[in-house]
Amino acid sequence: MPNNYFSHDKDGREYSFAAAETTADYTNLVDLKISTEDLQCELQLDAIGPWEPLNFQIDPTKWRNDQKELVDLWRPFQPKEGILNDRDSILLYGMLGDTPVSPTGLAQYKKKLGYKPKESDLCYPTDAAKLLTCCDEIFDYFGPLGRSFLVRLNAGGFYPKHRDHILLNRDTFRLIAFLGDAQDSMEWEVSGQIRQFLPNTVYYVDTRKLHRLSSWHPNSTMVVVNVRKTWLNVLKVLSRLKHS
Numbered sequence: 001m002p003n004n005y006f007s008h009d010k011d012g013r014e015y016s017f018a019a020a021e022t023t024a025d026y027t028n029l030v031d032l033k034i035s036t037e038d039l040q041c042e043l044q045l046d047a048i049g050p051w052e053p054l055n056f057q058i059d060p061t062k063w064r065n066d067q068k069e070l071v072d073l074w075r076p077f078q079p080k081e082g083i084l085n086d087r088d089s090i091l092l093y094g095m096l097g098d099t100p101v102s103p104t105g106l107a108q109y110k111k112k113l114g115y116k117p118k119e120s121d122l123c124y125p126t127d128a129a130k131l132l133t134c135c136d137e138i139f140d141y142f143g144p145l146g147r148s149f150l151v152r153l154n155a156g157g158f159y160p161k162h163r164d165h166i167l168l169n170r171d172t173f174r175l176i177a178f179l180g181d182a183q184d185s186m187e188w189e190v191s192g193q194i195r196q197f198l199p200n201t202v203y204y205v206d207t208r209k210l211h212r213l214s215s216w217h218p219n220s221t222m223v224v225v226n227v228r229k230t231w232l233n234v235l236k237v238l239s240r241l242k243h244s
């Protein structure tokens with residue numbers, strides 16, 4: 001029987017669909033608690049800019065070898081019903097008991113749990129975390145990490161325009177590491193501007209701002225890292241800016 005690509009992935013596995021998107025209602029958050037540390041971190045992160053490289057060197061030879069160990073662990077990233085989107089992920093840090101092939105998207109967690117967990121609670125390394133040796137230094141420097149995953153956009157893979165964690169009390173901020181030689185195989189837009197990125201480089205990205213991604217080649221591969229938003233971790237980012 002031919003595969004139905006709206007319900008099954010390329011390997012014939014049934015999709016773990018994400019929860020449907022709903023319009024966010026913030027009007028019930030009038031009593032939201034925003035700490036002094038939240039404000040301090042957010043203002044300092046805002047001062048960095050929306051898209052800034054850090055000075056870690058990711059070894060491409062290590063990544064080439066790591067890929068061989070990870071090859072069977074890719075699973076569709078956050079599929080939505082009725083939409084074809086060729087993107088895969090491998091879970092690196094998630095819930096206790098998760099494995100590298102557990103669904104990685106927050107909306108997939110919501111479908112499974114009935115609520116969206118906090119990024120910082122998804123802090124348990126899967127077996128894939130230690131297989132990604134090319135990122136050891138980054139993970140050690142910023143750990144313990146929240147939800148983190150490898151994601152690979154293939155030809156036609158995309159993230160539509162969206163924002164992540166817009167509230168000032170977000171518990172984590174995002175780093176994105178670009179692996180391999182994906183430099184011109186995909187496009188990142190943040191705050192209405194196309195951003196240039198260097199391969200084998202990790203960036204602080206202000207994903208509170210409107211952003212989208214599109215890929216037109218296979219294997220546009222990134223690591224998405226959620227770092228706990230503490231003053232110490234913000235200072236660690238400042239200490240490793242490529243252009244300080």
Ligand SMILES: [Fe+2]
Nearest residue numbers: 162163164207
């Ligand atoms: Fe995002």
